[in-house]
Amino acid sequence: GAVVSQHPSRVICKSGTSVKIECRSLDFQATTMFWYRQFPKQSLMLMATSNEGSKATYEQGVEKDKFLINHASLTLSTLTVTSAHPEDSSFYICSAVQETQYFGPGTRLLVL
Amino acid sequence: EDKVVQSPLSLVVHEGDTVTLNCSYEVTNFRSLLWYKQEKKAPTFLFMLTSSGIEKKSGRLSSILDKKELFSILNITATQTGDSAIYLCAVDPGTYKYIFGTGTRLKVLA
Numbered sequence: 297g298a299v300v301s302q303h304p305s306r307v308i309c310k311s312g313t314s315v316k317i318e319c320r321s322l323d324f325q326a327t328t329m330f331w332y333r334q335f336p337k338q339s340l341m342l343m344a345t346s347n348e349g350s351k352a353t354y355e356q357g358v359e360k361d362k363f364l365i366n367h368a369s370l371t372l373s374t375l376t377v378t379s380a381h382p383e384d385s386s387f388y389i390c391s392a393v394q395e396t397q398y399f400g401p402g403t404r405l406l407v408l
Numbered sequence: 409e410d411k412v413v414q415s416p417l418s419l420v421v422h423e424g425d426t427v428t429l430n431c432s433y434e435v436t437n438f439r440s441l442l443w444y445k446q447e448k449k450a451p452t453f454l455f456m457l458t459s460s461g462i463e464k465k466s467g468r469l470s471s472i473l474d475k476k477e478l479f480s481i482l483n484i485t486a487t488q489t490g491d492s493a494i495y496l497c498a499v500d501p502g503t504y505k506y507i508f509g510t511g512t513r514l515k516v517l518a
Binding site: 328338339393 | 442500
């Protein structure tokens, strides 16, 4: 089956710093990737759709200047949380599309 | 507005019990319905359903779709503690941009 990786799996940072999360499709090319956020005991919340070679499409209420998405190649999308604050602490999950969505293992972000 | 509703929200059972998880949906367009299991990390794929009345089975898990009544069920027989997880239902409206339900949190007691 298709494999999607995320890096890092866990990150702790100080308030005000920026954090970059990578999402890679390891054995297939993905024109479309999705970024989700998940709060404890809740379902997945779609943040944005990342399309290779074009701007990301953000869901209502998601600040595009805060969560920068770059999909520079068919196997890599990155999410940068800029000027992170404690309320940005969450579990971030990406997925890549090949006939269906394949999920990465997630990144747990803790902002102190 | 498209929506996917799961019930119950949470469930506690004992090992050996059989459970049925429900997923109903109202969407403008429908391509498939998917079930995922989520433990501590990201969701893992269980089933994709596209046609009504055809049961999909994997070990103790099975699922079926009713496109007329707009719902699906996920059955788990002879539950084990390792089945404890959040079970997510999602609908693909044809864009690969899934609509997720709230999830059902299942806890299986030894």
